[in-house]
Amino acid sequence: MTTPATTGDVERPANRVLGTRARPERPGPLATSRAFAWRALLKIKHDPDQLYSSFILPIMFTLVFTYLFGGALAGSTGDYLQFLMPGILVMTVIMINMYTGISLNTDITKGIFDRFRGLSIWRPGILAGALLGDALRYAIALVVVTALGLLLGFRPGGGVLGVLGAFLYLQLFAFCLGWLWNAAGLVLKSPESVNQLSSVVLFPLVFASNIFVVPDTMPGWLRVVVGVNPITHAVTAVRGLTAGTLTGDQLLWALVACAALLVVFAPLAMYLFRAKSLR
Amino acid sequence: MTAVEPAIEASGLVKVFGETRAVDGVDLVVPTGGVYGFLGPNGAGKTTTVRMLATLLHPDGGSARVLGRDVVREADDIRARMSLTGQYASVDEQLTGGENLVLLGRLLGFTKAVAAERGEELLAVFDLADAAGRQVKTYSGGMRRRLDIAASLIVTPELVFLDEPTTGLDPRSRNQVWDVIRSLVDVGTTVLLTTQYLEEADRLADRVAVIDRGRIVAEGTPGELKASVGAGAVHVRLVEADRRPEAERILARVIGGQVRLAPEPDALSVPASDPERVGAALVELSRAGVAVSGYRLAEPSLDEVFLALTGHAADVDEKAEEDAA
Numbered sequence: 001m002t003t004p005a006t007t008g009d010v011e012r013p014a015n016r017v018l019g020t021r022a023r024p025e026r027p028g029p030l031a032t033s034r035a036f037a038w039r040a041l042l043k044i045k046h047d048p049d050q051l052y053s054s055f056i057l058p059i060m061f062t063l064v065f066t067y068l069f070g071g072a073l074a075g076s077t078g079d080y081l082q083f084l085m086p087g088i089l090v091m092t093v094i095m096i097n098m099y100t101g102i103s104l105n106t107d108i109t110k111g112i113f114d115r116f117r118g119l120s121i122w123r124p125g126i127l128a129g130a131l132l133g134d135a136l137r138y139a140i141a142l143v144v145v146t147a148l149g150l151l152l153g154f155r156p157g158g159g160v161l162g163v164l165g166a167f168l169y170l171q172l173f174a175f176c177l178g179w180l181w182n183a184a185g186l187v188l189k190s191p192e193s194v195n196q197l198s199s200v201v202l203f204p205l206v207f208a209s210n211i212f213v214v215p216d217t218m219p220g221w222l223r224v225v226v227g228v229n230p231i232t233h234a235v236t237a238v239r240g241l242t243a244g245t246l247t248g249d250q251l252l253w254a255l256v257a258c259a260a261l262l263v264v265f266a267p268l269a270m271y272l273f274r275a276k277s278l279r
Numbered sequence: 280m281t282a283v284e285p286a287i288e289a290s291g292l293v294k295v296f297g298e299t300r301a302v303d304g305v306d307l308v309v310p311t312g313g314v315y316g317f318l319g320p321n322g323a324g325k326t327t328t329v330r331m332l333a334t335l336l337h338p339d340g341g342s343a344r345v346l347g348r349d350v351v352r353e354a355d356d357i358r359a360r361m362s363l364t365g366q367y368a369s370v371d372e373q374l375t376g377g378e379n380l381v382l383l384g385r386l387l388g389f390t391k392a393v394a395a396e397r398g399e400e401l402l403a404v405f406d407l408a409d410a411a412g413r414q415v416k417t418y419s420g421g422m423r424r425r426l427d428i429a430a431s432l433i434v435t436p437e438l439v440f441l442d443e444p445t446t447g448l449d450p451r452s453r454n455q456v457w458d459v460i461r462s463l464v465d466v467g468t469t470v471l472l473t474t475q476y477l478e479e480a481d482r483l484a485d486r487v488a489v490i491d492r493g494r495i496v497a498e499g500t501p502g503e504l505k506a507s508v509g510a511g512a513v514h515v516r517l518v519e520a521d522r523r524p525e526a527e528r529i530l531a532r533v534i535g536g537q538v539r540l541a542p543e544p545d546a547l548s549v550p551a552s553d554p555e556r557v558g559a560a561l562v563e564l565s566r567a568g569v570a571v572s573g574y575r576l577a578e579p580s581l582d583e584v585f586l587a588l589t590g591h592a593a594d595v596d597e598k599a600e601e602d603a604a
């Protein structure tokens with residue numbers, strides 16, 4: 001639709017800029033997701049602090065557990081590092097994972113989500129773009145933490161391919177677990193409550209797993225908890241991949257863990273997303 | 280699009296939040312072209328109505344057609360042709376002003392280059408060119424507000440909702456926003472403007488609806504509205520407060536109407552439309568020896584409009600200042 005540039009007797013400076021209504025074709029799902037992914041990259045670029053802070057906890061845990069408890073737990077710090085590093089890699093992505101929900105919640109509470117809802121766009125692109133940005137953050141964090149491990153003496157028997165395989169698996173695992181945080185981000189009242197929920201959920205799950213110790217010495221009930229904890233299966237797979245000793249069973253269970261998270265939380269999050277979009 | 284079809288037609292719109300009937304049966308016809316003012320105090324239901332019309336909120340009752348489409352069933356068609364600048368700035372704080380506009384341009388389907396060009400033009404119009412490369416979190420409230428309006432105009436929409444676009448702006452920014460609104464009218468966009476200021480509605484709007492407690496209590500041109508309220512009031516301040524009863528009698532006799540005593544003991548006011556009567560009343564006061572330290576004629580305030588239309592005062596409070604996003 002075109003309209004004459006001005007009908008008044010005075011030509012206002014803004015009329016030239018506003019006097020056109022050229023509207024391009026509505027972008028498809030891919031272009032929409034790409035625009036949102038660009039947004040996610042800009043956020044990393046402008047506020048890299050969040051990225052840095054995501055290394056700190058895994059690095060601290062690596063140093064503390066290796067040098068303080070490592071000798072006692074595994075006989076030597078070197079041996080313990082070989083055991084611990086794969087678990088730390090899992091922990092690294094888990095600790096960044098909840099930012100997915102925090103950003104979504106921030107968008108909703110700050111009103112920018114409404115701006116997107118007011119556009120005629122492919123709505124799931126909002127989530128898809130954010131996921132791409134998240135994948136980049138996981139990749140960077142994994143490379144940094146692995147590099148530290150290598151410096152300290154981590155020697156993955158699976159070689160480069162094994163490590164890359166582990167990264168790939170962790171991307172999948174984080175993608176699946178991320179739906180939990182998207183769901184939380186959609187229902188909770190503020191970014192702070194998402195953050196609080198994440199500490200309440202994550203700390204027990206991280207410790208009730210095989211990240212730091214082999215569960216053999218744990219009481220029976222705790223071993224059951226560890227056994228159903230998806231994090232345990234992810235750690236086992238990452239250990240297998242980096243060491244080059246992954247069995248078919250281990251891979252299967254690790255994929256089942258991903259699938260279970262996806263099946264439970266993705267439909268829930270999409271349902272909440274649609275409900276939020278249609279208030 | 281036929282010339283007679285209104286931009287907005289709402290009937291019986293209702294929105295309930297828990298116990299609150301935020302919008303309680305709103306009927307509205309907004310003609311195509313020009314500015315339509317939507318006037319009301321805090322909590323009257325302006326934002327809730329606008330959000331329903333802008334397809335962001337589902338009505339609990341009633342129906343509305345915007346640009347000829349149903350707000351519930353054809354929401355996406357409406358979204359492609361209108362835009363909303365909400366009451367609270369909805370831009371990305373972490374991105375720069377320029378990046379915000381490029382992002383929205385891309386989401387509308389422009390290439391990055393075209394979106395960037397369009398963004399620059401708009402930033403210039405809104406006097407934000409110098410701040411284009413800064414993260415929005417470093418912007419002042421007024422700059423954020425202007426960016427937020429710019430973000431709604433990347434493609435000039437056929438209809439734009441501006442929810443209290445000038446609340447909290449300094450006079451210069453406010454004038455910029457008013458100029459942009461006039462430009463939008465020039466290029467044929469329909470503007471629905473919510474405001475708490477009668478003066479703003481008077482200056483910009485062709486028609487005004489007054490909303491109170493979720494219901495439309497008056498509708499018409501600003502002139503009609505003011506006429507129904509009385510043109511304004513003369514406010515008189517006395518040198519000696521103890522002469523006020525005498526002044527009250529004189530004003531009541533010469534001007535007529537209900538004389539109101541101000542909270543300050545030396546001031547009083549009376550509705551007045553005829554400057555000659557006001558002059559006569561001042562002469563009478565001085566003849567009676569009641570010294571006047573000052574007087575002014577004022578347009579009816581929103582408070583007075585509300586008092587006249589609804590029989591109760593507008594619950595305008597300090598929140599209006601905080602609302603400046």
Ligand SMILES: Nc1ncnc2c1ncn2[C@@H]1O[C@H](COP(=O)(O)OP(=O)(O)OP(=O)(O)O)[C@@H](O)[C@H]1O
Nearest residue numbers: 296299301319320321322323324325326327328366
């Ligand atoms: N999401 C919500 N949940 C509960 N109550 C709400 C919600 N939104 C609005 N309300 C209530 O509905 C009523 C109307 O609110 P609304 O924001 O539409 O008023 P308004 O005219 O825009 O006021 P203001 O000038 O303060 O912006 C108020 O009583 C408000 O408290």
Ligand SMILES: [Mg+2]
Nearest residue numbers: 325326327366
């Ligand atoms: Mg409001």
